[in-house]
Amino acid sequence: MKLPVDEHVKSWGFAQLGPRLYERTAAALNAYDTSSGRKLWSSPLGRKDWYTGTAGGVSDNQRIPPVFAQHNGRTDVLFAYADYTKGSGTEVDRTDVYLRAVDADTGKVSWTTRLPEPAKSTVSDLEPAVVGAQDGTAVVRVLTSTDDSSEDSESATTYAVDLNRRQVTWQKEHFAAGALDSGVVIGTQLGEEARFQSLHGWHSDQTDLGLAGRTLTDGTPRWKLEGRSSVEIEPVGGGFFATGLLRDSRTGKTVPGGTDGTLLHCVYDQRSVVVCDSEEAVRGIDARTRKVLWTISADDNSRKKPNLGNAWHGAVYASTDTTSVILDARTGKDRRPFSGASPYMLNQYAAVNIDMVVYPTTG
Numbered sequence: 001m002k003l004p005v006d007e008h009v010k011s012w013g014f015a016q017l018g019p020r021l022y023e024r025t026a027a028a029l030n031a032y033d034t035s036s037g038r039k040l041w042s043s044p045l046g047r048k049d050w051y052t053g054t055a056g057g058v059s060d061n062q063r064i065p066p067v068f069a070q071h072n073g074r075t076d077v078l079f080a081y082a083d084y085t086k087g088s089g090t091e092v093d094r095t096d097v098y099l100r101a102v103d104a105d106t107g108k109v110s111w112t113t114r115l116p117e118p119a120k121s122t123v124s125d126l127e128p129a130v131v132g133a134q135d136g137t138a139v140v141r142v143l144t145s146t147d148d149s150s151e152d153s154e155s156a157t158t159y160a161v162d163l164n165r166r167q168v169t170w171q172k173e174h175f176a177a178g179a180l181d182s183g184v185v186i187g188t189q190l191g192e193e194a195r196f197q198s199l200h201g202w203h204s205d206q207t208d209l210g211l212a213g214r215t216l217t218d219g220t221p222r223w224k225l226e227g228r229s230s231v232e233i234e235p236v237g238g239g240f241f242a243t244g245l246l247r248d249s250r251t252g253k254t255v256p257g258g259t260d261g262t263l264l265h266c267v268y269d270q271r272s273v274v275v276c277d278s279e280e281a282v283r284g285i286d287a288r289t290r291k292v293l294w295t296i297s298a299d300d301n302s303r304k305k306p307n308l309g310n311a312w313h314g315a316v317y318a319s320t321d322t323t324s325v326i327l328d329a330r331t332g333k334d335r336r337p338f339s340g341a342s343p344y345m346l347n348q349y350a351a352v353n354i355d356m357v358v359y360p361t362t363g
Contacts (some may be wrong), residue, residue, distance in 0.1 A: 001037045003356045005030075012127060013065035014356065017075065017104060019349040023356070024066045024079050029102050034350035034358050041107030047083040060126050061198040068104065069133040069163055076101035076110050076163075080128040080140050095123040097142050099130070099161055113166040118157040119173050121146040126196070132180030132235070136163050137216055139185050141177045143196060154196050158187060160219060170219035175212070176202060178233030179241045181249040184213045184222055186241050188231040201232030211243060213252055223252040238268040238287040246276055246285070257285060257292040269311035273329040277308035282318070284329055294332030309342030310351075312361070317343050317351070326362065338362050 003021065005011065010026035020040065023030045031040040067078045080099050087093045096117075101110040117123075121144040131139040138161045146153040156176035160169045177187040178201070188194075188201070191208025202209055209231050212224040234242040239249050246258025246266055258266075258276055266276040273293065274285045282305060283295040298305045306318035306325060315335065316327040319342055326335040340359040343351035351359045 001358045003032050003034075003037055003358060004039055005356055011356075012079075013063045014345070014352070015065040015068065016345055016347050016350070016352065017068055017077075018347070020104070021350075021352060021356075021358075022066050022077050022104070024064065029066065029077060029079060029107070031104070031107060034352070037358065043102050043107045043109060045081060047081060062127060062129065064127055064129040067130045067133050067138065069101070069136075069138060071101075071110075071136075071163055074110070075104040077104050078102075078130045078133055078138055080115075080130050080142075082123055082128055082142075097123055097128050097140070099138065099140055099166075101163070111166060113161070115140065115142070115159050115161070116168060116171060118142060118144045119171075121155060121157070121173070124154070126198070131158075131177040131185070133163065134180060134183060134216060137161065137169065138163055139177050139180050139216070141187075143176070144173075153192055154194055155190050156188075156196070158185065160185070160216060169217075172214070172219055175214070178231075179235035179249070180216065181235065181237060181241060182239050183216045184249045185216055185219070186211075186213050186233060186249060186252075188212070188233070189224065189226075201230065203230045205229070211252065213249065222250070225252055234266060236266045236268050236274060237270070238274055240266070240268065240274055240287070242266045242276070246274065255285065255290055257283070257290075265308050267308065267311045269313055269316070269329050271313045271329075273311070273314070273316075275308055275311050275316050275329065282306060282308050284316070284332055293330055296332060307342075310344065310346055312346045313348065317346070336362070 012024045014023040021032045029043045082097050085094045097115045100112045124143040124145050126143040128142045140159045142157045144155045158172045158175045158177040162169050174190045179186040189210035189212045193204045195203050207227045207229050209228040210226040213222040246255040264277045268274050281297040284293040304320045306320050309317040314329045316329050341353040344354040345352045
């Protein structure tokens with residue numbers, strides 16, 4: 001069942017909460033019922049201008065799903081956006097970044113707050129993102145550019161926002177948050193030659209990038225790995241993130257057995273197992289003990305190594321060149337085949353592919 005989305009409007013991403021799916025577009029936040037496919041409501045964004053006047057616009061392929069937060073018994077859907085105002089008279093052009101909360105049930109705007117300007121830089125034309133929310137604090141990443149005497153330098157500023165007071169509790173320039181997990185903000189510490197690529201993270205011609213974890217409460221450094229020329233962060237959850245290797249969110253250290261080759265994808269089944277896929281093998285790892293539970297290798301003559309799709313509560317959705325199959329997350333054994341495209345996202349109510357086609361959850 002294809003959800004009735006507007007194909008002519010830029011979609012930044014979507015997220016599931018119970019039987020509903022919430023899609024963030026360039027024009028609005030939309031809510032859908034995944035059982036009926038019906039559009040429940042649309043909350044218009046209402047910003048004046050999308051881009052900051054760049055000729056021809058910009059190419060922005062980020063995936064920026066909305067984020068959920070609980071507040072006084074209510075669930076809010078959070079997202080960030082930029083609004084450009086052209087100066088008049090002696091006023092200069094200005095781009096402001098806002099964090100907005102929308103009631104997940106009704107679609108009514110709960111509140112909107114403007115974030116402080118980044119220090120010594122300007123907001124770029126690339127969309128800001130809410131990286132995550134935990135314990136009453138949301139983390140927002142704003143991509144920026146710094147005008148110096150030579151050329152524009154790409155950078156970022158990360159904000160932690162108290163959702164009760166709607167105030168910024170800390171702000172870090174030259175730090176690009178990429179994941180929030182276990183009370184740690186995981187991100188890239190940026191050097192002067194950093195460049196951002198929407199689908200491939202941060203790159204530099206020098207080894208001046210760092211992978212770092214900061215405490216959510218006050219932004220103090222928790223761990224840091226320096227001397228890198230590229231950093232790409234994949235949120236995983238359950239105490240983990242990935243950057244080509246599966247890592248512990250609290251320490252930044254690699255998880256033994258997480259992979260033995262080029263890591264392609266890791267998912268957490270939201271219960272007890274992390275599943276990682278590489279060109280060489282797909283394997284399940286116990287999220288508590290960090291022990292490898294099972295492995296299917298590419299050189300295993302008795303089984304075809306599947307490509308990992310997603311996982312939910314003990315069910316791993318995967319596919320080979322001939323079939324799609326559900327594996328048991330604890331044992332790696334085949335449970336049953338399934339029909340439909342590989343799920344980009346799923347919960348107990350529905351599986352959804354990247355094109356927002358909904359399938360029954362059969363795991």
